[in-house]
Amino acid sequence: MLSDTQKQALEQQVETCYNQAECFFDRPFTRPAIQFNQRGKIAGSAHLQKQLLKFNPVLYQENQASFLLDVVPHEVSHLLVYQLHGAHVPPHGQEWQFIMTQVMKRPAHRTHQYDISSVAGKTFLYQCQCQQHRLSIRRHNRVTKGTQYLCTQCKTPLQKTAEQ
Incomplete structure (x- = not known):
């Protein structure tokens, strides 16, 4: 459970990002609602x-x-791109990269590199011709309904193995 101080720090960072964008573009931007209920391995999402x-x-x-320095500007940049350019631009395209690097002064990384062991769900062991793979419960359930996944290396289908 997050403390009020932690929530306020994140909300303040969102406001700081918007202030930077307003100074850079010399125009106001609509502020978003903020929720602390993102689940799974995703650090944040912009709707x-x-x-x-x-x-x-x-x-x-x-x-x-690092969350305040990187994840917050990353997600705010998505909303800024939407307000500036509409919905018909790639999520991590040149418009988003420009805002990340020029406005937020942060690297334009698409994903975080956090340890996700505390939020990772159950996985299932699968095998191809060259290695073992761990599939999420979502992908495992899709396999049971007929979806077939191929190894990106050897291009052979993944087969469920007995758990060790």
């Missing part, structure tokens, strides 16, 4: 049409400093 930011409280708590 464009809803003007909503969702953050993962577990990953935030475990990585507070």
Whole structure:
């Protein structure tokens, strides 16, 4: 559970990001609603049409400093791109990269590198011709319904193996 101080720090960082964008573009931007209920391995998400930011409280708590420096600007940049360019631009395209590097002054990384062991769900062991793979419960359930996944290396189908 996040403390009020932790929530306020994140909300303040969102405001700081918007202030930077308003100074850079010399125009106002609509502020989003903020929720702390993102689940799974995702650090944060931007819901464009809803003007909503969702953050993962577990990953935030475990990585507070870098979360504020990188995840918050990353998600705010998605909403800024939407307000500036509409929905018909790639999620991590040149418009988003420009805002990350020129406005937020942060590297334009698409994904975080946090340890996700505390939020990772159950996985299932699969095998191809060259290695073992761990599939999420979502992908495992899709396999049971007929979806077939191929190894990106050897291009052979993944087969369920007995758990060790």
